[in-house]
Amino acid sequence: MSTTAQVGTDEGGIRLDRWFKRYYPDITHGAVEKLLRTGQVRVDGKRAKASDRLQVGQAIRIPPQLQGKAAEATEPREPTFNDGDKKLIEKLVIYEDQTVFVLNKPSGLATQGGSGITKHMDGMLEALQGKKRQRPRLVHRLDRDTSGVILVARTVPAAATLSEALRHRDARKIYWALVKGVPRPHKGIIKLALAKETGFGRHGKDERMAPADEDDAHAKSAVTYYAVLGTAADQYAWVALKPVTGRTHQLRAHMAAIGTPIVGDFKYGGPAAKGMGELEDRLHLHAHSIDIAHPEGGRLRATASLPPHMVQAWRLFGFDAKRAEDPFEELSAR
Structure with a gap:
């Protein structure tokens, strides 16, 4: 019963x-x-x-x-993290105040648990709790192989406020990517609906997002602004991406759809996503910055440094991350 x-x-x-x-x-x-x-x-x-x-x-x-398996939230219980987890999660913090943490998620670390996933950020957040009664909460997520800015709320009201801002698009999220080829024109907007595609992969059991007609009952509208910040012999481009909508794998699917897949994204780009010899076969997609309404008023602005494999690529092509300007400055936060 x-x-x-x-x-x-x-x-x-x-x-x-x-x-x-x-x-x-x-x-x-x-x-x-x-x-x-x-x-x-x-x-x-x-x-x-x-x-x-x-x-x-x-x-x-x-x-x-x-029934009978619930753990009382107020009762002491064994921590969900070990010393190694604690050191890692503390090292990832790039900003904190009384209501919010901002973390720089490394590529390869899952945001949340799932089938076959035992090590993830959500399981380590208790290490950031300190003396506060409430456990920190993830506000949003990134794909396992995407690095960069992750928001973590320290209180339930903060989680609700930040989630509401994201839901109503009162947030400005900028991603950086290294893509194969150079988008034409160098700056534009991609309006391309996406729908889940099944029967994908070696055994036909995987899923991915594919371009779809807006009238398709299963399609969801998806909009992405993009701008080229640098090029390398017309073979590679450093691209800034600003998603308006937040569909699953939106940026990856959109960049592949216009013929410039993200380097290391074999799921959407296939063999074309493979970089030259010195580039690592890892996804070159990074959540660079966020500008969002702060739970206590004003704006919260944070920037995350590139992961090692993207730093290597930037050095290889002579891209200077420190001199990059915001190509979407004329756009509102929404």
């Missing part, structure tokens, strides 16, 4: 999957997704998604198999 749990006064605004991680730390993200997909977990009697934001007082249906 199922039971219900009520969303507490300090839990308004957090994602449903994060709520489960708080009270059921041993459950995997994939297991939560399955419970939601099959309707075994509901919010106020209705089906819900992992990304849904909770409101104080809402009732969450807990299926029978999870």
Whole structure:
């Protein structure tokens, strides 16, 4: 027989999957997704998604198999991190105040757990908690192989405020990428809807996003501004990217669609994404900066330095990251 749990006064605004991680730390993200997909977990009697934001007082249906397994959030429990994790996550902090952390995520480290993923940023955040009662929370995510700026809220209200700013596009996120070829013209906007494509990969079990017609029932509109900041013999380009929408793999799919795949992105660029001998076969995509409304007023602006494999590429081509100007200055934060 199922039971219900009520969303507490300090839990308004957090994602449903994060709520489960708080009270059921041993459950995997994939297991939560399955419970939601099959309707075994509901919010106020209705089906819900992992990304849904909770409101104080809402009732969450807990299926029978999870009963008796909840961990009280106020009870001491074993840390989810080790000394190595603590040193790593502390090293990644590039800004902090009473309500927010900004981290520079390295390429190759997953943002959250999932099938087969045991080491991820979300599992290390408790190391940043200090003496505060509330555990830090991820506000958004980056692909595993994408590096750069990640926002972490130190309180539930801060998480809600930052999430709201992202949802209403009151944030200015700039990415840097090294692409194969040079986009023409050097500055423009890509308006190309994307839809999930199945049957991809060696065994036909992978998925990726593919260009689609706006009228396709499964398509989602996607818009990206781009600008070339530097070129190398018309074979490579340093490109700044400003996503207007936030679709899965949007930047990767858009750059491949215009014939200039991101170096190291074999999922979307295929063999054409392979760089010259001295370039590493890693994704050359970096969340360079963010400008977003701060939970306590004003603006939060942060910039993350390039990861080692991109520093190597910039040196190889003579690109000077320190002299780069904002090519989208005339655009509003939205």
